[in-house]
Amino acid sequence: MGTLEEIRKRIRECDDQIVESLEKRMDCIQEIIQYKRENGLTILQPEQEKKQREALVKKLINHKFEEEILDIFTYIVKNSRKIQAKSLFSYNIMLIGFMGAGKSTVSDYLGHLLEMEEVDTDRLIVEKEGMSIPQIFEEYGEAYFRNCESNTLIELQKRNQLIVSCGGGIILRDENVRHMKKRGRIVLLTATPQTTLERVKDSTERPILNNNMNTQFIGELMEKRREKYLAAADIIIETDNKTIPQICEELVTKLTELE
Numbered sequence: 001m002g003t004l005e006e007i008r009k010r011i012r013e014c015d016d017q018i019v020e021s022l023e024k025r026m027d028c029i030q031e032i033i034q035y036k037r038e039n040g041l042t043i044l045q046p047e048q049e050k051k052q053r054e055a056l057v058k059k060l061i062n063h064k065f066e067e068e069i070l071d072i073f074t075y076i077v078k079n080s081r082k083i084q085a086k087s088l089f090s091y092n093i094m095l096i097g098f099m100g101a102g103k104s105t106v107s108d109y110l111g112h113l114l115e116m117e118e119v120d121t122d123r124l125i126v127e128k129e130g131m132s133i134p135q136i137f138e139e140y141g142e143a144y145f146r147n148c149e150s151n152t153l154i155e156l157q158k159r160n161q162l163i164v165s166c167g168g169g170i171i172l173r174d175e176n177v178r179h180m181k182k183r184g185r186i187v188l189l190t191a192t193p194q195t196t197l198e199r200v201k202d203s204t205e206r207p208i209l210n211n212n213m214n215t216q217f218i219g220e221l222m223e224k225r226r227e228k229y230l231a232a233a234d235i236i237i238e239t240d241n242k243t244i245p246q247i248c249e250e251l252v253t254k255l256t257e258l259e
C-alpha cells in the first residue's frame with residue numbers, strides 16, 4: 001500500500017482515464033448518429049440499448065463492484081441519449097393535433113428515448129392557474145384559456161430542446177403558430193374521427209368534447225380546424241393503426257430530413 005498522497009495520485013490518473021474513455025465513447029455516439037443519417041438507417045433503436053445492457057450485466061456477474069458499475073452505466077447510457085438528441089435536434093419539437101391524436105403518448109415515449117425534457121401546455125396552464133382545464137373554461141371562458149395558451153408559448157420561446165405537447169386548439173390563433181415556429185419545428189399528428197373517439201371517450205377533462213362524444217361532432221370540428229393544422233405543420237404523421245415506436249421513428253426521420 002502506498003502513502004495517502006500516492007493513492008490519491010492514482011485516483012487522479014484513473015479519473016483522467018475515465019474522462020478520456022467517456023470522451024471516446026461519446027464521440028462514437030455522435031458517429032453512429034451521423035452514420036445512420038447518411039445511410040438512411042433507423043435512428044431510434046431501443047433494442048440495441050437493451051442488448052448492450054444485457055451484455056454488460058453478463059460480464060459483471062459476481063464482479064465485486066457489480067451493482068455500482070451497473071449504476072454508473074445507467075447514467076452513461078442516459079447521457080448517450082442526450083448526446084444523440086442534441087446532435088439530432090437543436091430546436092423544440094412542438095406536437096400539435098386534434099384531441100386524442102396521441103401528442104402526450106408520443107411525447108412520453110420520445111422524451112424517454114432521447115432523454116429530452118417534456119412539457120405540456122395544458123399542464124403548464126393548470127399549474128399556473130391552479131385549476132383544471134374544465135374549471136378554467138367554466139369560470140373564465142374559452143377566450144381566457146386561449147390567452148393562457150399564447151402566454152405559455154411566449155414563455156417557452158426562451159427554452160430549447162424540449163418536446164412540447166400543445167393543446168389541440170393552440171393553432172386557432174395565427175400568432176401562436178408564429179410563437180411556436182420561433183424555436184420549434186411543428187409536428188402534426190392526425191387520426192380519423194373513429195380512432196379519436198376511441199382514444200378520448202373515457203375522459204372528462206376536455207370541455208369541448210363533454211356532451212359531444214361522437215364521431216359526427218369530432219369529424220366536423222376536425223374539418224373546421226383542418227386548414228389551420230395543415231398550414232402550421234412542418235411535418236405530418238398519420239397515427240391510425242401504427243404503434244407508438246413506429247410513429248416516433250417516422251417523426252424522427254421526417255424531422256431530420258427537414259435539415
Ligand code: S3P
Pocket residue numbers: 097098099100103122133166167168169170205206207208
Ligand atoms: C382543446 C384541447 C385540449 C385542451 C382543451 C381544448 C381543443 O388539449 O387544450 O381542452 O380546443 O382542442 P388536448 O388536445 O391535449 O386534449
